[in-house]
Amino acid sequence: MTQPPRPDERRSPNPGPKAAARNRAALIAAAREIYAEHGLGAPLSAIARRAGVGQGVLYRHFPDRAAVAAAVLEENVREVEQAAAAEGATFEDALGVLSWHLTESSAFISLLHADEAHRRAGTSETRGYARALSERVERALRGRLRPGHRLAAADDLMLAVAMVSGAVTGPTREEREDRVRAAWRLLAVEVGPVRPFAR
Structure with missing residues (x-):
């Protein structure tokens, strides 16, 4: 017993x-x-x-591998949205969080090129998913964009993001961050601290 x-x-x-x-x-x-x-x-x-x-x-x-990548991308987008929605946040703050994700994730960079991905081969489901996430990033950033800002025109914001993301290269995180800051500087766009969103 x-x-x-x-x-x-x-x-x-x-x-x-x-x-x-x-x-x-x-x-x-x-x-x-x-x-x-x-x-x-x-x-x-x-x-x-x-x-x-x-x-x-x-x-x-x-x-599977795709589900892991999708979860990471979803979390990246959510953090950009949270940074933009945070009380007292500025466009520059949200752009700093976005820039941090650019230095961390080549997959995130690909996501932000959803228009280009849309033209390339791939399933319509994948293209639709990438496009929806990219649109969420744009909405979050536009929500903090001041009237008259140099990126306020219809296509300028995401075109600038795509241009900056193309410059994010380098073997170390520090080098990639230097490149992302230099790219925004060349576009005469101020960016906040390049860091993850602090909850």
Whole structure:
């Protein structure tokens, strides 16, 4: 006959949904870092290791490589939206967060070239998804754009973003940040601190 466990032997309660949410957030953060270091072809096992979880946990949240990339892109866009919506935020603040994402993610750069991607081969679902995310970025930035700003004309804002994103090159994050700042400077556009959105 088995004895019930003594109070000091009982298992801690299953953290359930809280652990799942933490694991998902850790996987997205790890994927962003791994993709910045090794590109979109990096092994999923490296993402799981960086997040401190097993591959089974990764696959419970993301069935394939495309789902991981989509989650990272969605999070990038959400952070730009949050930066633009934050109380007291300026266009320059939101542009600084966008610029940080440009220095971190080649996939994010591709997303912001949705018009170009639309003309290229690819599934209509992929093109539609990229276009929708790109439009969200534009709406967020336009919400903070002052009347009369040099990028206020219809196509100027996202054209400038595309031009700056094309300049974001370099093997280190510091070099990419220097390039993004120099590109905005050449366009005579002021940008806030190049950093992630601080919640």
